[in-house]
Amino acid sequence: MNDYYGSVPLEEYEQILANRDYWDNISGEWQMRSKMEDKLVRLGTFVQRGGDLNRVIVLYAEGREYTYRVTIQHCIERYLEALTKKRIQNLTLRLYKLEREEAVKLLSEMLKASIGVDFRYDKYTSRQISFGVLDTRNLDAEGILSAIEKEHQETHPNETTVAVRARVQGWLRESLW
Numbered sequence: 001m002n003d004y005y006g007s008v009p010l011e012e013y014e015q016i017l018a019n020r021d022y023w024d025n026i027s028g029e030w031q032m033r034s035k036m037e038d039k040l041v042r043l044g045t046f047v048q049r050g051g052d053l054n055r056v057i058v059l060y061a062e063g064r065e066y067t068y069r070v071t072i073q074h075c076i077e078r079y080l081e082a083l084t085k086k087r088i089q090n091l092t093l094r095l096y097k098l099e100r101e102e103a104v105k106l107l108s109e110m111l112k113a114s115i116g117v118d119f120r121y122d123k124y125t126s127r128q129i130s131f132g133v134l135d136t137r138n139l140d141a142e143g144i145l146s147a148i149e150k151e152h153q154e155t156h157p158n159e160t161t162v163a164v165r166a167r168v169q170g171w172l173r174e175s176l177w
Helices: 010-017 028-032 036-048 053-061 071-084 091-096 100-114 141-155 161-173
Strands: 115-122 127-134
Touching: 010 036, 010 053, 036 053, 036 071, 036 100, 036 115, 036 127, 053 071, 053 100, 071 091, 071 100, 091 141, 091 161, 100 115, 100 141
Parallel strands: none
Antiparallel strands: 115 127
């Protein structure tokens, strides 16, 4: 649990999240600095407070080499797997069919729906502290993904299989950022 809920200005919070800890799953920082649940709580709290996750990712990607930018989509995939706990059939394939902005929107929506607040009384400072907590019990992951897929189909009614394959290849071999 983290006392990040409302205690850090949004602009500063954005800078905290725009680092390797969150978007480079092959670095030692991904494994060592904080657990997956802590990362999800911080990202979710940021999104709930009105933060733009797409902007955070762009901030991270700016000026970085290809090696660092390509890991972003894999981190998004890992975050979604952790949130959904494998409850969505063919999550990876369905994710790869989305545009990058849609994938970030999917992550943002799932994070918003998965973060709750726990209030505790700190006996040492005599004040109430709020903590973000991860709670995916009532997460309608399938519904959120289906809604984004429906929006995609409405926006791209005549999308060819060639375009979809190219996007899937982008997820697998290239950096989307």
